[in-house]
Amino acid sequence: MEMLLLDADYMIINARPVLRLFGKSREGKTVCAFYENYLPYFYALNCDAKEITALPDVKECAVVRRKVIGAGEREMCKITLVTPAKTPELREQLRSKGADVFEADILFKYRFMADLNISGFDWLDVANGDHVATNSVRADVKLRAHDITRGKSEHADQLRYLAFDLECVADEGIPEARKDPIILISLVFSEPFKGRPSMVLGIRPGRGVDAFESEKEMLEEFINTINTYDPDILTGFNINNFDLPYILERMAKNGIKPVFGRCISKPVMVKKVGNRFKSAVPGRVFVDSYEIIKKDFSLQRYGLDFVAERLLKQKKDDVKKSEIAKLWKANDEGYARLVQYCLQDSVLALNLVLQLNLLEKYIALAKVSGTLLQDTIGSGETGRIENFLLREFNKEGFVLPSKGAKPDETGLIGGEVLEPLKGVHSSVAVLDFRSMYPSIIRSFNICPSTLTKDKENSIELPSGARFLRKEVQQGIVPRVLKELMEARQAVKAELKKTKDKQRVRQLNGKQWALKILANAFYGYFGYVNSRMFNLEIANAITSTGRKTILDTKKAVESIGYTVVYGDTDSVFVRIGGDDLNEIAAKAEAIVKHVGTTLPEGIELEFEKIFKRFLPLTKKRYVAWCFKRSADGWEESIESKGIETVRRDWCDLVGLTMSDIITILLKEADQKKAIDHFKKVTERLLRNEIPLQNLVITKTMTKPPKGYAGVQPHIELVKKIQARNPAEAPGIGDRIGYVIVKGTQLLSKRAEDPSYITEKGLQIDSSYYIENQLLPPLERIFAALGVSRNELLGNGKQMGLMDAISRKAETQVLEQAPLEQVTGLICQACSAYYAIPTLSGICRCGGQLLFSTTRGPARVAVVGKEPKPMAN
CATH class of the missing domain: 1.10.132.60 (B family DNA polymerase, thumb domain)
Structure with a gap:
């Protein structure tokens, strides 16, 4: 049968691990496939195979030949254990005896998925699946999988979503799960549940509320509803850091086991990692739309009301946190408003996921990187790349090192950023290197497997590092980058021909995933916590990028044009003229000329025109931008490194x-x-x-x-x-x-x-x-040479107290108490000012005198310390 892979874990049966793959069938039925004939293993050098074989937790120790990065092919032990839990103990035992261990920290489920070459949200062909009689999981179909292969279909249809939100109330201050109860829980379904699109559970009767005698009964119904509806995706807004941890603590207080995943024996878990929580709902995908939106959208604020209005054009009848306790105790009408507020939060959370297609990109990224969707959403790019590289290096007979202590090496040098020429520049063409760092890796065969000291068969890069030529040995990373980049070009070509909206979304997600993965390799090698951290490789990439930018600048200037700025993988060329098509034609000619000077595989392309371009400093500019479109030219104001909106600004x-x-x-x-x-x-x-x-x-x-x-x-x-x-x-x-x-x-x-x-x-x-x-x-005006004094008139801004403090600079004719000062008056035209002008003088150019209750005068203000402003 075919099943869509949603989640995976393992359990121990008769002292052996059994993998469980959770998913959906083509018919929309839930599936759990059990896979028994697979055991954990890792590799070790400089150890005794006989001694290891005799250990009680070792199933087998075979001597095999594998390639070690930087050390060639070596004989080593492949150690197979009886259970994954024994791996850390044996790994450290071998290390203490001087052995080098490899791949001894790969999660068991990912070791299995890598060996079978399957990924999250792949369609799997599960052969010879006989029925398994078990109550350990919730699934329509439970089968024993004897053979699993990756299918070809890309569609992920018939997923079921459930969004939830809770409200709690405290007698004083912020609600605390250890003492303050949950009063309402709303649930919204992507397809009706028992004929209902939504429901609200509560511990007080009211219109539209399924009421219960106690919080415990309400929480039990919450679990029952989830398990009966059986969603594939459990979602909400900010549920990872608030709602789910709160619910689990309240369940613990009420003596309820939080089992609302698809594994009956495995509760829902929340683990605090740093300042945030990491959640796991076995067999389901747990999606916090708040966290995805914070990653994918740049907004002024990230409250649900603001997000919904900006992204969905849907307004929320917001209730202040301080109002919840009042509405909870209010009359029926007030309580109904609170109920609606709780329900609306779930409705909007579900709409965000479905209407914005928030998961499309992450599904594609899971499939490309080989990770499960839950980990793709919740983890960083390092884990995705390592899972991807594990497969690719294993294919060519390499083993990857286990992670050890953090290296002490520092000194990664970044890309080249040219000093911008000051002022506003007109008719600037932006020329961009297509995937610069991936292209450099490909062109110069940069890879841990090709890093060498051999001068005869290698290429030396500006950093001094050497890499074997392609004809001597093709690097693994350059090969996979070529495959990723070519796959992306094929997807983009299909996109141009496709009219089906669903297919367009899938293809857009896939090309984004391919791009994200390809662009992450440079950063990966320079990241100190990565499995394959290598400063020599990272600096080789960036040094070549810097040289490429500088060489391009020379090539552009050699034909009479000026480079006004350059930033890591692009150059900004002042061309002149007003006609956009003519500017574009000249830019294309420059691209063609520069192309003759670039190494093979590195391509410069014309990207856009800045009709006017104002650089402030490196990495910070604003521009009037024009990009080609099907209808001619599309214009926009583009800014980089400059915020026009900040949360602490009015x-x-x-x-x-x-x-x-x-x-x-x-x-x-x-x-x-x-x-x-x-x-x-x-x-x-x-x-x-x-x-x-x-x-x-x-x-x-x-x-x-x-x-x-x-x-x-x-x-x-x-x-x-x-x-x-x-x-x-x-x-x-x-x-x-x-x-x-x-x-x-x-x-x-x-x-x-x-x-x-x-x-x-x-x-x-x-x-x-x-x-x-x-x-x-x-900062903007400074880039134009306009000083603060020019902005403020002919001098610095002078507030009333500033003017008073400068009394020594003015001829004092009389003294007056502060309370007698009513404002300022112009000596020339008698214009009155309640407070000083920015320039400190009248608009007519006349001098401003203090106005007192006795009339205008040059005065020294004396008297008591001013009283605090009344509230």
Whole structure:
């Protein structure tokens, strides 16, 4: 029969390991295939085979010939054990006696999958499968697999999804699983369950709630629903770090065994790794859409409400964390709102996975790398590459080293980044090296298997490392890179012909997976924790890349063009002219010329045109970009290393930056950009900026007393608690605040926008200019040679207290108490200012004098220390 491989593990039966492969049949039935005739093994050098054979946990010790990287073919022991659990003990015992061990830390399931050349989400042909009578797993079909081979189909149809979300309530502060109960659990199904698209479990009766007498009964029904519906994919939003650990602890408190995977004897597990959790639901794939979205999408915020609105165009009726306890105790209408809120979280979590096709890329990556989907999503690229390389090196008779202590070597030198020429550049063609590092590896046969000291049969690279020529010995890594890159080109060619939407998604996922895997090899060899860390190889790759960039720059300049910037695998060439097609034609001619100077296998290609290009520093620029499309040219504003949106900025910063960048790039009007900045600051000083554009938002992640330092949003929470405890934000709420004028510390001057409006408080314009607008915009203008003083007028910005502190520079005609100062007035035109202008002078150029209750005068302000601003 055929089955789609979802998960794999093993169990011990009669002191022997039995592998279990969980999946789905073509007919949509759940399958568990048991594979018995496979035992764990590893290799060792410099050890006695007879002595090892006599050990009680060793099934067999055979003397075999295998290739060792850097040492050629050697005789060694292939040690087969009775059970995987005995491997670490024997490995360390042999090491202590001076043996070198190989592949002694490969997970048993991955050793098996590598030997059979199967991957997660492959279709498997399972031959001669007789029925297995067992209650140890949940599956429609349970069979003993005598032979397993990889099938050819790529479609993963008929998967069943379930999304869940929980709500819990605490008497005070953040809910803690050790003491605070779960009150609601929502479940949403990708296909109806007993005729229902969703359900909400709760411990209080209400409209749309399946109510239970106790939390224990509700949790038992949660388990029962999952096991009955039997989803392949269990998902939710931020469930890995919150919902699942919370549920498991509550189940432990209620004496419930958390068995809602497909293995009846194996509970669901959560393990804390660093600051996050790693979850395992046996036989199912556990997907946290929050974690995938954080990896795959660059957003200002990652709360579910913001994510859903940006990515799905679906709005969420949000409930503050501080409101949950109130709604839980509220009347039927209030409780119904909480129930709907809980349900909506599950609906949106499922929509994110299905409508955005979040898993398509990771399914393709699992199939290419040979890993299970769960590990592809939850682990880094090092594990994927090592699993892939294990197969490829084993095919050619090599054994890979076991991981040992971290090497002390450091000194990896990165790619070449050319110093950018200052100013705004027009008509710049961006020429990109196609897969530079993979191409270098292929062209120069760079591989651990070809690294040599042999001068006669090798190529020396700029770093001094030598690698055997291809005709002497083809490297394994160059070979597999060639296969990956050619496979990607074939997929892209098929993409151009395919009209079927589902097939397009699959092909897009596959070409992305092939690209990700191919591009990861350079970083892998330079990563100190990798199995095959080799600084000599990593530096050989980057040194060749640096030389290629510098040689390309010379070749471009030799035909009269200027390279205004270069970044690792691309060069930016100033061509001139206004016609995009003419610029592109000249760029293609440059590519052709440079191509004659490049090593075989390294290709330069024309990528796009920057109509205007403004570099700030290395790795940081903005550009007005044009790319070819089926309809001509598509334009966009492209930025690298420059944030136009940050979570600690108010909206005014992003809006102003976007406007100024557009003026500089599209209109090429530096004066207008400076004037625009000044107009924004003047509007700020006149309180003409909408208050919502000045709000800064931060999340309260713990109780106020848990914060060691003084932070604006926490100080505001304390104020709200004092004014109206019922309205105070709770743990997990986002706190929006605006900085107002006053003489207290900045953190004490954070205020709630509605309170500002109610009390008529004045905004601290100086704070927004100095701390919000200027830092990012000053960097942009500095690249144009515009100084801070020019931005601010004819001098530095002068706040009221700055002006007072400079009294010694002004002829003092009289003295006045601070409370008598009402503002400033122009000596020439009598214009009145509540606060100083940026330049410190009037718009007419006249000098500003302090205005007091006794009229305008040059004054020295004296008196008491200002009182703190009233709340």
